[in-house]
Amino acid sequence: MRTSRKWALPMLVSLGFLMVAVFMYLVLSKRATPVVGLILVPVAFGLIAGAGTDIGDMIVGGVESLAPTAALLFFAIIFFGIMIDVGLFDPLVRLILRLVRDDPARLVVGTAVLAMIVSLDGDGSTTFIITTSALLPLYLKLKVSPVVLTVVTGLSNATMNIIPWGGPTVRAASALGLSPSEVFVPMIPSLVVGLLIVLAFAFHLGVMERRRIGRLVWSAERIPARVGSGGSGSSGSAGTGDDSTAGAETGGFIDGLDPNRASLRPRLLPFNAMLTVVLLVVLVLDVLPIPVLFMIAAGIALAVNFPRVTDQSAAIVRHSSSIVSVVAMVFAAAVLTGVFQGTGMVEAMALWLTGVIPDALGPFLAVITGVLSIPMTFFMTNDAFYFGVLPVLAETAAQYGVEPVEMARASITGQPVHMQSPLVPAILLLVTLAGVHLADHHRKVLWRAVAVSLAMLVTGVLVGQIPFG
Known part of the structure; x- marks a missing residue:
């Protein structure tokens, strides 16, 4: 200039x-x-x-x-996409569904809790992939806005981001020649307060979604039933509502996680769970750069779950978008x-x-x-x-x-x-x-x-x- x-x-x-x-x-x-x-x-x-x-x-x-961040996201999407395809998170989805009981408020609070727990690995991308993959089908089934999912998940992970291995605490300590622990440990009360406020926001958003969805159900089901003659119409409307609930409880809701999909590998569930745990443990120990870890993990996951080259290519293509x-x-x-x-x-x-x-x-x-x-x-x-x-x-x-x-x-x-x-x-x-x-x-x-x-x-x-x- x-x-x-x-x-x-x-x-x-x-x-x-x-x-x-x-x-x-x-x-x-x-x-x-x-x-x-x-x-x-x-x-x-x-x-x-x-x-x-x-x-x-x-x-x-x-x-x-x-570039390292792009590589991380590329192979993280592949790895967790494979874990979703082979059924690693299906039991978690079914457990959350049983706890939610078709209640949007419980779903949103559960989203916050899940995101906070997964955020302990210190990586936002991992948290977002797991939380979205596990819970987005529930949001779509219950007609809860996906924006609520991103808001609660984003807030939960962002608040947890001050843990020493999350990034900013290490940067602040390094820039001023301090130990990350002397920066973070005294801030634990602040972290707890922040998480409680996030849970409060989650509950409030869930209650608002419950009311909004309730009005939608009233408009879509109650009013047409009342227009009809006699109690049969009303009974039919109630039957529709019961069928919807029953379908959700049996797990038929999993549009993106079809329980009968060909990519399921139930016999490899212990291996895939162990591979994921080892990946997260090594990630926290900071033995290798995170992009390298996900490259290796994605390669192992592809080779073990899909031995045929055509299946490996198909697994990658499924998540290409x-x-x-x-x-x-x-x-x-x-x-x-x-x-x-x-x-x-x-x-x-x-x-x-x-x-x-x-x-x-x-x-x-x-x-x-x-x-x-x-x-x-x-x-x-x-x-x-x-x-x-x-x-x-x-x-x-x-x-x-x-x-x-x-x-x-x-x-x-x-x-x-x-x-x-x-x-x-x-x-x-x-x-x-x-x-x-x-x-x-x-x-x-x-x-x-x-x-x-x-x-x-x-x-x-x-x-x-x-x-x-």
């Missing part, structure tokens, strides 16, 4: 915020798909910022940085990431934000950092925030007696919002698998995610782990 540094900084700050605003407007208003928005908007703003032909190198750099959609969005997100970093917009935005904080607010920098983490981790990657912004804020806060570990704890409270960002490939996977538009997901999830983040921040202050003044 040929502009002077004096006014290049405010220009980059303005372009950065405007680029994000334009992208969000196009996606939320459904004027562009996330893939189109993630590609064209950054390219346009990168050229305006003076990137010129260097924009190609910026985008390639972004693609290279996200999900693979193409998700991987395309990952590489499209790489365009935004590459332009953000290559043009210096991220650095400029970080410097601007730290520069506008008055000296009088210095003692409150921990809480300010927690509040800033909500929008900043939504609009930029965790790496950019924790390695670029947090050290600057922590250095400034140290002048006012705020310890680095306290800054680190405050910085992770924005994760419930961060995980809803279109820059996070896992959330793109979730909405794709559930068949939900990202805009519909954001309308219901963002304000709830903000509420969870603020509650975690306030709890940290109340228990004395995050200083306030």
Whole structure:
């Protein structure tokens, strides 16, 4: 760029915020798909910022940085798709069905609990694949909105994301030279409060869906029965309702998990369960890179469950639509990431934000950092925030007696919002698998995610782990 540094900084700050605003407007208003928005908007703003032909190198750099993520999602979809095909999750679906008893409220709360448990592996993609695969058929059968599924699953996983092996806690600790345990352990009360609020949101959404579906049933069944003559019509209507319930209880609801499908491998259930457990254990132990683990696991699953080459090819093709959609969005997100970093917009935005904080607010920098983490981790990657912004804020806060570990704890409270960002490939996977538009997901999830983040921040202050003044 040929502009002077004096006014290049405010220009980059303005372009950065405007680029994000334009992208969000196009996606939320459904004027562009996330893939189109993630590609064209950054390219346009990168050229305006003076990137010129260097924009190609910026985008390639972004693609290279996200290539491992694309590989992870590619083979994770194949692996868990195979596990679904061969029947590993069928018993879990039947168990949840018995507990739900055709009650949307129970279903939604059960979704939150399942997502929280699976999130213990620290990987959002795994959580979303398992939860969606197991429960989406139930949502469709009971006519519960799939948006509720993405909202509750996304919130549950995002709140659990502060566990030490989940990513942000390790980044915050590494950036400030701390131990992940001294950052996370004191924040357990905040985590518990966040999870309780997520369960409350899940119950409320479930009750609202129960009422909505009840009105639909009344309109579809009760009114036509009353129009007919005599009690026979009413009896027939009641019979229809009973048949529907009975069908659900017997397991005939599993549209996507046909109990008689040819891909079932009941004799290999112990092997497939053990393979999945070993995969998750090794994943937590961090022995090998996660993409490599899923490559190996997918190869083993294909070879053992489908020895014939034609069956292996068919197994991959069955999940090709999900693979193409998700991987395309990952590489499209790489365009935004590459332009953000290559043009210096991220650095400029970080410097601007730290520069506008008055000296009088210095003692409150921990809480300010927690509040800033909500929008900043939504609009930029965790790496950019924790390695670029947090050290600057922590250095400034140290002048006012705020310890680095306290800054680190405050910085992770924005994760419930961060995980809803279109820059996070896992959330793109979730909405794709559930068949939900990202805009519909954001309308219901963002304000709830903000509420969870603020509650975690306030709890940290109340228990004395995050200083306030």
